[in-house]
Amino acid sequence: MAERIDGTTDMAATDMAATDIAATDIATLETAAAGPDGGALRQEATALLRALVGHDAAEFHDGQFEAVEALVSGGRRALVVQRTGWGKSAVYFVASLLLRRRGAGPTLIVSPLLALMRDQVAAAERAGVRAAAINSANQLEWGQIQEQLAANTVDVLLVSPERLNNPRFRDEQLPQLVSSSGLLVIDEAHCISDWGHDFRPDYRRIRDLIGQLPDRVPVLATTATANSRVVHDIEEQLGVRSTGEHDGGVLTIRGPLARASLRLGVLRLASPRARLGWLLTHLNDLPGSGIIYALTVSAAEDTARLLREAGHEVAAYTGRTDPAEREQAEAALKENRVKALVATSALGMGFDKPDLGFVVHLGAPSSPVAYYQQVGRAGRGTPNADVLLLPGTEDRDIWEYFATASMPNEGTATAVLRELAAPGTVLSTAALETLVNLKRSPLELLLKVLSVDGAVRKVSGGWEGTGQPWAYDAERYGRIAQARVAEQNAMLDYENTSGCRMEFLASALDDPAAAPCGRCDNCAGSWYSDSIAAEATESAGAALQRAGVELEPRAMWPSGMDKLGVPVKGKIPPAEANGSGRALARLTDLGWGGQLREVFGTDAPDREVPAGMLKACVQVLAQWGWAQRPVAIVNVPSRSRPLLVQSLARGLSDIGQLPYLGELAVPHGGPRSGPGGNSAFRLADVWDQFHVPDGGEAWLAQNRGPVLLVDDLADSRWTLTVAGRALRLAGAEAVLPFVLALKG
Structure with a gap:
């Protein structure tokens, strides 16, 4: 099934199949790469790495070159599970340039967020990689990008997963990209999996995309947040070949996920007034600039307003924030022109600020994995960063609200298929709303699920049925619902544990290197003050009563x-x-x-x-x-x-x-x-x-x-x-x- 590089034997993997390849450590692969061809490749790759990061003495981390070598020399399929900031993007940029020098076509990167695309394009340009992106924010540039692709002057093309189902892109452009690509990269690959903390239906199309690739084309999947179940799910999807058979040669490089720079803590306070009062009292005590996460849009906006009224330089960043304002807010935080962005999960994957000094949560995310993904924004390029969770009694109610909104319903799914069943019927989402009693957002999510399952197809003008049989997988959705409840309970366990908090998070990600950090509040004692200034309590109370x-x-x-x-x-x-x-x-x-x-x-x-x-x-x-x-x-x-x-x-x-x-x-x-x-x-x-x-x-x-x-x-x-x-x-x-x- 899958070859693992993590210095240990993954027992969960050996249980999957008798044909599972034994774990291979990095030293063994380094020895193989040091041969005549491997040595030359390493020298060439190192030169490109140094150009990418702008340091003449830069060297690969353990596992980086091994991934590059597997893609370039071996044409393999690889999964890299490494903590945020480890350098996963360096792997695919270096591999892309090496493959291009050897006559391969452009790299196709499936990337989930506009912020991530902006950062990746900027990083690519610094290294001399000719990169372009196709997404909803740059439609005026699509024609020019297509001309560049035709002229073979694009090394890396980034697309959003939703673009894979755009009728014109899917039918007219994607086939040519698939046939000419030199490398396929799936960034934030945990989104492929039902079990991933940020599963997205459109990511499930990537399995079909992988199956369409010529077998010679290497594939790389990267993520910082995948436990063993998610890893196995991704490996299964990476192994699909054009013949329909499954290839057991997926190489998984998995490193320790704990970050030594993070100092974790949990502070329980009695009320929203106390939590906001603490923030008003201690925001300036936190190092550098950072992110304050809230669970809802209104909580983020209200908190930002309160902090601004108290004289703090902050800005709100939510799903309701205009795209242009989002970009401005990201730039302000990167340039340290604000103390913090008060954000929902809209500011998550892809935001890159190596010197982010702190992350504070007003309310807990619904799983330790989602929490790790957000706190992983901090301390990437600094020796120290503070991470503090201020849980609220209302957290579970908010978790349940969002969980129930994301699961497809059998009755509405059947109703949608019934309306699209007649041959030649094409209905827009707005038209379906008059026929099926489901709000726009969950209806769009349901259509994506049905499309990925092959029951409907997006075409010009809307959606049509494919005529393929479809059955509601009640068992699957039941398992997912149970897993979500288990994740919520695990988050409560994190809040209440007396053990090392970093070890808890790493263990939640099935990290075999999980160990006490010696820095968190449980290991070394509380590093934060629980005092709240009287005037801050009054200000917070007045704001909450507004x-x-x-x-x-x-x-x-x-x-x-x-x-x-x-x-x-x-x-x-x-x-x-x-x-x-x-x-x-x-x-x-x-x-x-x-x-x-x-x-x-x-x-x-x-x-x-x-x-x-x-x-x-x-x-x-x-x-x-x-x-x-x-x-x-x-x-x-x-x-x-x-x-x-x-x-x-x-x-x-x-x-x-x-x-x-x-x-x-x-x-x-x-x-x-x-x-x-x-x-x-x-x-x-x-x-x-x-x-x-x-x-x-x-x-x-x-x-x-x-x-x-x-x-x-x-x-x-x-x-x-x-x-x-x-x-x-x-x-x-x-x-x-x-x-x-x-x-x-």
Whole structure:
């Protein structure tokens, strides 16, 4: 199956098959490489390495040249599992140049993130490697890059895994690239595996890509975060040959993953206020510049705002950050113009700053492997870097939220295939939304999974069925779900362990060299202070109690609503639209989010709005700054929390001395489904379900002005949109929605 280089025998590998090759240590391969051909190759490769890193005395790390030699001389398939900063990119850049000198075609690198591509292209250019990238951010350059490929003036081409399924690229360009490539590189190869902490469906296409390669073309897969199960999965996929048979000659070079520069610690604090207070107190004590990770977009944005208000130079970096702003933020951190980026996992693989001095987590990632991947950004080129985890009681709830959003569902998968079953049927994702009740992001993820499984195919104009049989692999997804739960429990074990923290993380990655580090808080004692300045606690508390999030009104009807019996399309007419609304907070907020999650918990009883929460809502209304004060309050009826919604509406009415007109009527029984689903189905469900209360039209005719529309929770916002439309059609001059919580 696989030849391993790690100085030990991998017992997990020997259990896989009787034909498994015995482990070979690096010294043996070095001896083989020192022969006449190997010696000359090493000299040539070393010269290229020195040009790459800009140091005349640079030498290969253990395993680097052996990987280069296996690719260039042996035409082999290799997997390199080494810690971040070890120099995996040096292996494929040096190998690429050596292969090009020997007449091979360009190297094709599948790379997952734009930040990674930018860094790799820059590094390649420094070494004289002619590199280019094809991704969603440089479409204007594609034509020029294709001309360069045709002229054979590109040494390395980087593509995103999603590009492999772009119809034009897949059908017109990829076949030529496959036939002419001199080397295929799969960066962040753990994404290939179901078991990888950052599995991506599009990466599974690479198995088919490997199978299409001429057998003479070497393949290199690299990752810093793969345990034995992921390693075995990658080896299986690397071994696929064009004949359909499996090659047992995969060479795996696996080094120790622990980084001696990292000083790990876990500090348990009682509340979000205490965690933010600690950060305000000690951010400047942390070495150099670094990254503060948060679990949600709102937590990252709120933390960045708090730190900036306290005078710290920081910036937020999330999936909501504009691509151009992301690039600017990355540059600011690399150039030490900011103390930190406050980031979600959007800043992960591919960000390269060798002197990153610290990583702090406000809340824990859902697995030790994911945690190691993020903390591995620090201390790559410095002797010391500090890594501190500040876990939160809300972490598990956030883990579960994201876990349930990422798994395909058998019912929706079957529905998608049914809609695409007729020959000649091509539907866009937007069109499928009107036929299958699934939101855009999970629908796109499901289509990727079905495409990789061969059941659907992306074509010009959308998606079509292939007619190939497909069955929901319940056993597989069940195993993955169980593995995710085990990973979450392991993360809790990391937080609570009394043993060495680095040894724990290395063991989670099945590193045979895992050993006590002598530096973490458990090995050497707490290196961080748990003191929190009183003024920092007050500032954090005030920030967390800050209430009010804008609730943007819907501006467009979903496309294809006529198929669901709803006669609307295009822009929502101004005379039927809501104005800008407000929410007390997001469910994911660090401040009010915790209390709101308790109120909206699955097992939480319906009760009157808490007094403190009602007071905060009044503060939001007082700070709204509306052009005209509302003349009345109406609430949306609620099946699950009628007491909560009515008490909120009546409370705001009493305190604000605004007439309460009651709740909207539902003469047709109200919406048939609960919250959730995609926009088209949600709109169809609530369409024409709400009417103004008895006497409401007459009252609105005599009292001109805005109406405050109250509800408990906003998700898709179609309930508020349709309810507001009913009020507008009944004579309300404007409708201002107000809800306790904004989901997401």
